[in-house]
């Protein structure tokens with residue numbers, strides 16, 4: 001068999017996957033892993049093209065923009081190896097307690113000016129339980145919801161009980177960010193102070209409360225392609241609505257400070273695989289895009305991304321929002337995402353009846 005014939009076969013298989021996904025079928029783990037393992041540049045370009053078509057099929061030219069405000073910085077009790085906010089390795093990144101109303105209002109004003117759909121309150125701590133901090137968190141969410149400038153989101157770590165999730169919902173929270181970070185297998189490699197199952201439990205509480213789920217992960221930590229594939233499969237199982245893909249930005253002082261960066265095409269291929277596994281979800285490119293993709297940043301949309309984290313990240317800088325907005329305009333993409341929500345997603349799951357259950361593997365924990 002000639003090399004040309006082999007390439008044509010692979011191209012045809014990739015296109016067939018795209019057709020199947022657009023008609024509502026779901027890829028098996030074996031099929032998805034085959035995509036993650038593609039090596040040839042021509043095959044990856046075919047995959048990007050198919051992922052772009054799948055994005056357009058389900059999302060048109062709409063792009064969902066989010067931003068975050070660091071609501072409590074540094075000194076975190078957890079030991080996530082990629083994070084400069086862990087007390088275990090904190091260098092010179094800032095430390096402060098839970099912020100009051102003004103900085104949140106400023107973030108919401110800026111988001112509104114730039115047409116950004118949501119502002120997420122993000123806190124560096126283990127999680128939320130009943131008590132005065134939860135009261136303050138609920139106050140901030142209530143204020144944001146009452147102002148109505150952006151969708152109030154939050155990413156505040158592990159949630160201790162169903163009652164905490166219910167209180168967040170009551171305060172007006174619509175979407176909560178809680179990444180699975182990596183595969184179940186790889187998780188203990190980067191964090192030992194809590195477990196993958198703890199994260200699933202939190203997501204279950206949130207879903208029970210009727211809060212949308214923003215959950216993705218971080219690539220470039222030393223995980224395998226199979227780990228990335230399994231992360232995407234887990235996100236399909238839990239029914240994540242928004243799926244942030246972070247790309248490791250090795251921070252000095254953290255255990256991953258000397259990690260080899262992923263090649264840009266490996267990153268783009270990963271995004272495309274996520275689009276085919278999670279065809280109707282918001283695949284969001286978050287931290288690490290500027291430093292890892294450089295001039296190839298605009299290709300994330302061709303790879304199937306439909307959402308972008310804009311503005312600065314928690315401990316690192318992003319390119320200016322104006323530059324991102326210009327990039328979207330140049331690509332003919334529209335950031336006026338439907339503020340009403342996630343109406344283009346099947347409730348709770350992008351899978352068809354032939355696909356996996358919308359319940360996480362640990363549904364019994366709820």
Ligand code: SF4
Pocket residue numbers: 076077078079080083084085086087123124125126157
């Ligand atoms: S990622 Fe979150 S939980 Fe982990 S150390 Fe950083 S702030 Fe803490």
